[in-house]
Each structure stands twice: as structure tokens, then as C-alpha cells.
Amino acid sequence: MLDGKEGPARRWAMEHMIDVGRFFDAEDFVPVAQAHMMADTESLGESGVAFIEEFARLPKQDRQVRVPTITDPRGIDFDHYRTLKQTDAMAVLERRAIEAFEALGILMTDTCINYQTIMPPLKGEHLAYGDTGVVIYCNSVLGARSNFEGGPAALAAGLAGRVPRYGLHLDRHRRGTCRFNVNVQPRGLSDWGALGGIIGRLAGSYWAVPVIEGIDAPPGSDALKHMGAAMASFGSVPLFHIVGITPEAPDLAAVADPAMEQRTIGEQDLADFYGLYGGRGDKVDVVVFSAPQLSLVEMQQVADLLDGKRVHAKTALLVATSPQVAADAQRLGITKRIEASGALVLKGMCFYQSYAREIGEANGWKRLLTNSAKLVNIIGGYGYQPTLASMEDCVASAVAGEIV
């Protein structure tokens, strides 16, 4: 591949991975079972799309990926982009990107919850996953092995079927480096996200591996989805262990030195975390359920909370899910129940990947309310004033038009 005999795309892939592998002192490559690529057009821009289009013009044998390669959420839902006041130019760039990716044999799954909906990886399976929430969940909850692979690196892995062996592919980087005792039991998804955010901020490094004790029972996939996504967002952390719950941590000694110093996280830490964002009593412009996309169970919970209610005329309520869940939600009547309130269900996209700055300015959205700790961490840089609250309070606020 490196000598170009298998085409310029695979040569680029190998050159890119060798550059990165050398930087991290990788000694060889490891085959991967799947790749998952973050590639929204806000991130790619014109130059990124043109880069992919060059590959798309190559002969089929030179351009197609060699392992199943799937995509992270997109920035556009073509059924609703004008409602969100996204532009036709954004939609055109999105269509060009999709056409190019499909020419490479990439499956446009458009989801950051592939571990709940597509093909959950197995313990010990080596992967090239993008989206930090996907990576931390699959490493921690499923015991798979992936570094954070940005879009170009995931594409390179898909084309070459391998990644440089460094970081989380190696046993020595999967041992715990910091230890937390949780003496408060999170009550809902926003609490789990807040807990992840607290631990992520304290860990604070890609090379940190938090070991967590004090979680009484397996909290469920959506809880760990929110906790992991927030931990990865606040701390760039790609792996955690929960003693007695996650697969690599049957006991403390399996993942850490039992003499390691322990930090306790309690009720006040959770309250302080929510307090960082404030906003109670403020008019709310947009309420967002997204980041990560909602599972079918979360969609049903939102529908249950909205039944018989009407979203305030000056507030938008957006619910983002995967195309796979959206199909089931449609079939089961969940989407109809949500949208009867005036809310909008968006499929295959995620709020912060959807030209958030531009749609905020176009719609006059400033105060944003969400139950996603990951989203409150990201969205401030896009000009929003974010507030974190439970799913129940988010719905109540959307109806009231102000943060309750």
C-alpha cells in the first residue's frame, strides 16, 4: 500500500498512520474489525469535502474501504434543514460529502450510538472508532480497544484495515491511573452526565484512566452512555473502569493498585456542577435532547413527558436520534407523539455538529437547555448560554418557555 501499487488513497492512508504511529512510538500495526468516522461538513469544510471527492474519483478497487466503515451523525437532516434555517449551500456541501463517502463504500449510518443500534463490538476487539462518546463506551463498557480516531484517521483505517498499535490497543495504557469513590447515586441521565463531567475534569488527560467505585448496580446503557460521553468531552478521557461492573474490572486489583489514593465525589459535587451553568428563571430559546443521540428508550421517555402538552410558542424543542432509532420511533408512533407537542425530531444528526453557531444566529437562540452534560461543555464556544437540567425539567421548561 505504501508504495502506491494499491492506489493513492491507500498510500495516503498508510503515510498518515505512519506519521501518527511514529509520534506515539507505535512498533507495528494491528488489524481492526470496524471503523467509525466523524465527518460532518462543518468540520470538513470545502477543503475536506474536496479531499474525499478526489478519492471518490479513483477506480473502485483503489477507493473502497476494506473493513466495515460507518459514520457519526451528520450536520443536516434534509427533511428539516430549512426549518432550522440552515442554508442551501450547507445542504449542497452535505450532499457532495455523502456522495463521495458512498463511493468509498462507507455505510452512512449517521450515528453516535452505534453500540446500541448497529453492531456492538466484542471484548478485546480492535477498532478504529471516532466520536469520543463511542470510543469511551466501547472501551469501557464493552471492553473493546480503540483510540480516539478523528475522521481522517478513521478513514485511513477503513482504507487500510489496520491502525498503528499504540495507546488503548496496548494493555499498559488500560490500567487505572486515578481512583474515585462515588457516594451519591445519580438519579437520572443528566446526573450520570454530570458525574462523568466531574470525573473527566479531574482526570483531565487522554492518558488518564479513572477507576470508579461506589456504583451499587449496573445503571443501564443510557446512563453509561451519558457518563462516558461527558467524561470524554470534559477530560478527553477514552476509558474508565467501574469496579464490579465493567468487564475489565471484576475487582480493583484487576485494574489498579489498591493502595492508590482515592477521591470521593458526593452530592455537593453534583450540585456544584449543575451550578456552573445557572440560568434558572431565564427565558429559554431552545431545548435540545442530543449528544449523544437518543436511544429508543429515551425517545419513549420524552414522548411520555410531552403527552398532552404544548411547547411554548417562543421556545424550540429539538430531539436528535439515529436513523435506525428514528425508523422504529416512527413505526411505534413515538415520533408522532413528540411532534404533536410542537417539538421537532431530527434524524441522523447531532445538534453541535449542525452549524450550531449559524443556526443559533439565524433563529435568535442564545439560552440553551439540555440534559446532556456533553452538550453544555461544547456549546458555549458556539455563542450559546447553556444550562443543564433533568429530562423532566427540560420538558417542563420547554412548555413554560423559561427554565423552571
Place this chain on the structure above:
Amino acid sequence: MADRSMRVLHCHPGIGEEVTGVALVTDDNFSARYDLDRIKGVFSRPQHKLAGERYVGKILVVNTAKGGVATAWMLREMAARGMAPKAILLNRANTILAQGAAFAGMALCDRFVDGDVTRLIATGDRVTVLPKQGRVDVQPP
């Protein structure tokens, strides 16, 4: 009086080619998605220690990376519009910043043997980054 002589810092061999520019330094962390207005070329996140600062053409010196994978695409996109920093120096890079620098052809170095790079370099210093040699030359103004 401050020492104005040139100093040589040593680090792990980095990514990209030799480049010289003026340093913009913070002990805060960095993500192109979380922290920047990439159209205006300034730090836009109000809580960031460089909020309001222009980063274009600078040698950006930060502690480490934040979450998110978008930076891997964004550095090249920013460079294509002439709105990127010249180089990024960190105490410790994550995989995304390394991949983004490799994709963009941007200089990036980390793992400085001399100590905390955010204290070894000051905003306004003239800095030459030599990634292949694992070396950074620092000339105070």
C-alpha cells in the same frame, strides 16, 4: 531583569516541518470545536483563558487537548483558509491533535523534557519549532 537570551527546549520528535512564529501561550487546554470561532480566527469560548485572543499565524502553546474529534478535520480546513495557527506545542497531545496536525501538515510537538512548556515559553516569544529534531528554540522579545 528577565533573561533575554535564546533557550533551546527538547521534546519528543514531533509532526510536520520547521516553522518560526510568535508564541500565544496558556496553561488551559484546547479543542478547535469547543474553543474557537474559526471564521473570525479568535478564541470564542468565554471560559477559555485566551477568550478573545487571535490565534491565526501564532505558535499556540497549551497544556493538553480537550475532548472531541473534530479538530482532526478542522486544522486542515483552517489552514486551507489561511486561518490556522502555525504550530501547536503541548505538554501532552492526545491522538486527535496528533492526527489533525499530520492531516494538516502542521507542526506539533509535545513531551518536553525541560518541564511545563506553558511556563517555559511566554506569549510574545519568538519560537522556532523543529519537529523532526524534537527541538524548540525560544527567543524572548
